[in-house]
Amino acid sequence: EPEVTQTPSHQVTQMGQEVILRCVPISNHLYFYWYRQILGQKVEFLVSFYNNEISEKSEIFDDQFSVERPDGSNFTLKIRSTKLEDSAMYFCASRNSGGGDTQYFGPGTRLTVL
């Protein structure tokens, strides 16, 4: 069964460093998402991406965040200058259509900022 994959599973970085989190969505899906979950808190929407551009973004997704689909398979989230409060689990998700279909989530990348 196709699944969303994410790498790395765990990333440790120093405050101020740039990180890139990678995702491979399900191959025939058209809509891509990033979410984050701070430890013990609920999952929060960051950004959605469709047709090679951002479709929607939350207040969390400020100028230090960016997303890219550099090729036909990868979808990346870049954090330019990490802060301690960026420590969280980051989930990628994808779905086939924008018509309210199921979003399938990857296993997540745990980002720890020291």
Next chain:
Amino acid sequence: SQQGEEDPQALSIQEGENATMNCSYKTSINNLQWYRQNSGRGLVHLILIRSNEREKHSGRLRVTLDTSKKSSSLLITASRAADTASYFCATDAWDSGGGADGLTFGKGTHLIIQP
């Protein structure tokens, strides 16, 4: 405003019993989805119910949706130790404009099944 608030926050039952979790939301939705998360792991999709549906079944899962009350419930029948996890409802307010709206998650119900 908060969307997708589950209750109870924690639920502990004996194996074999049924577990019921509730979710309330505030805005109009197109569908509501339930996910399971084992400790520190990814989100596993359980079931999606559309706004024009009232009840849906999948194996031991039963989901109801009451759009007039803006609430949903997830029932797990004949619970097993492996059902121990956190359960989240997530609302999808996708509009007809085709925007790729993100899901809005609740805080979750932590379910513990005692063997």
